[in-house]
Amino acid sequence: xxxxxxxxxxxxxxxxxxxxxxxxxxxxxxxxxxxxxxxxxxxxxxxxxxxxxxxxxxxxxxxxxxxxxxxxxxxxxxxxxxxxxxxxxxxxxxxxxxxxxxxxxxxxxxxxxxx
Amino acid sequence: xxxxxxxxxxxxxxxxxxxxxxxxxxxxxxxxxxxxxxxxxxxxxxxxxxxxxxxxxxxxxxxxxxxxxxxxxxxxxxxxxxxxxxxxxxxxxxxxxxxxxxxxxxxxxxxxxx
Numbered sequence: 095x096x097x098x099x100x101x102x103x104x105x106x107x108x109x110x111x112x113x114x115x116x117x118x119x120x121x122x123x124x125x126x127x128x129x130x131x132x133x134x135x136x137x138x139x140x141x142x143x144x145x146x147x148x149x150x151x152x153x154x155x156x157x158x159x160x161x162x163x164x165x166x167x168x169x170x171x172x173x174x175x176x177x178x179x180x181x182x183x184x185x186x187x188x189x190x191x192x193x194x195x196x197x198x199x200x201x202x203x204x205x206x207x208x209x
Numbered sequence: 210x211x212x213x214x215x216x217x218x219x220x221x222x223x224x225x226x227x228x229x230x231x232x233x234x235x236x237x238x239x240x241x242x243x244x245x246x247x248x249x250x251x252x253x254x255x256x257x258x259x260x261x262x263x264x265x266x267x268x269x270x271x272x273x274x275x276x277x278x279x280x281x282x283x284x285x286x287x288x289x290x291x292x293x294x295x296x297x298x299x300x301x302x303x304x305x306x307x308x309x310x311x312x313x314x315x316x317x318x319x320x321x322x323x
Contacts, residue, residue, distance in 0.1 A: 097252075098252070127310070127311075129311075134315065134316075135315050135316070136213070136298050136300070136313030136314050136315050136316050137253070137298075137311070137313050138313070139303075139310050139311060139312070142310065150310070185252070185253070187253075192302075197255050197258075198255075198311070199255075200245075200252040200253040200254070201252050202250075202251060202252040203252065
């Protein structure tokens with residue numbers, strides 16, 4: 095396993111279009127997290143899954159944002175009707191069930207540019 | 210809510226200089242504390258962590274001590290190398306709800322020159 099994989103690495107879209115990003119976690123990891131990182135800022139938590147269950151989505155930025163993990167493996171993050179303010183790096187991370195020694199591993203991210 | 214404040218960069222040092230990057234936090238409960246590093250073109254990597262007060266995390270010559278009395282987790286290294294040039298993020302795990310929802314600082318860029 096080569097770690098957390100995110101696709102695409104870069105996405106340029108026109109304002110108003112829908113975009114979908116994919117995250118493939120480390121295979122045995124049952125936890126999956128989505129973060130957003132804007133320029134000059136640290137990552138900001140959006141949502142997370144325990145297997146296929148989305149256990150928190152209150153931090154999703156608006157109802158234009160949605161995430162799924164249908165079979166408890168890969169996950170998708172969709173943004174509908176994109177706005178220029180959505181331009182950011184979207185990061186995915188995965189981990190085992192958290193204990194004192196659990197580490198969350200991050201992917202390289204998908205950079206979204208809305209023009 | 211919980212928050213992390215770290216010193217603004219860039220921090221510019223010559224090779225073999227001593228490094229300190231300050232980090233303070235505000236949290237309810239007893240969070241775990243982390244330093245992540247992001248090398249150019251790569252994803253975030255865990256550098257070190259500490260899970261309770263007075264714990265010292267260390268890795269690759271970097272270390273940080275969890276200071277509950279000053280709510281701080283400053284990152285130090287005795288002798289930096291050019292290869293340490295990266296962005297460093299201080300983070301905490303929010304709450305005691307059993308999952309790793311991380312709250313990050315804004316990051317500090319370190320530039321090390323030969």
